[in-house]
Amino acid sequence: MPSSEEIFEKVQETLVDALGVDDDEVTPSATLIGDLGAESIDFLDIVFRLEKNFDIKIPRGELFPENLASADSGFVADGKVTTDGIAQLREKMPHADVDSFAKDPQVSRIQDLFTVDMICKFVAARLK
Template sequence: MRGINSSLKEVQRVTATFDKVADIIAETSEIDRETITPESHTIDDLGIDSLDFLDIVFAIDKEFGIKIPLEKWTQEVNEGKVSTEEYFVLKNLCAKIDELRAAKA
């Protein structure tokens, strides 16, 4: 029973993170909230440009009390160490946000 409860809490936390991030994206980029899904790629699917993404990251940092290492992530993508999907598909971005929050706690 304990495993089920912790799994449920994990799903609820991830869903709450996604909902907040999707709301931030919709507000910052004037994208219809209903079109934003966990599978959405912020650049390829949603068409968010680099300036809007900086605004989104700033708002996420403020909302969650974290500091997204955007410069490091961009460097890793540019050097081919990770694909853009690692950081820019929303479900993956939300997982990274949750990791940063857990590390700060």
């Protein structure tokens, strides 16, 4: 089992390759979309690279759940994620910082749940 530093370094390298960013941009708190400029297409590329670099399998939707709080999900009211929706986020994204999100649960902030740290924790859980 690699240390958390080793996991971070490998995740950092993965994101540098997938997103063409500099390694000093890839900090634990960096958000994939907002800070690192990832687009939806990049998520598949990141999954491929993580699987290869860590020799793990990542089933569809486990690292990057799809259709989170979409308009017809029933988890959104007035542009905010409902309490039920937040419970669902906790379940689907156990490695994301849902607590901070819950303080201001605007739908537009959902993408900020996808951080470098979330990927590191996901990978660490897979490697256990």
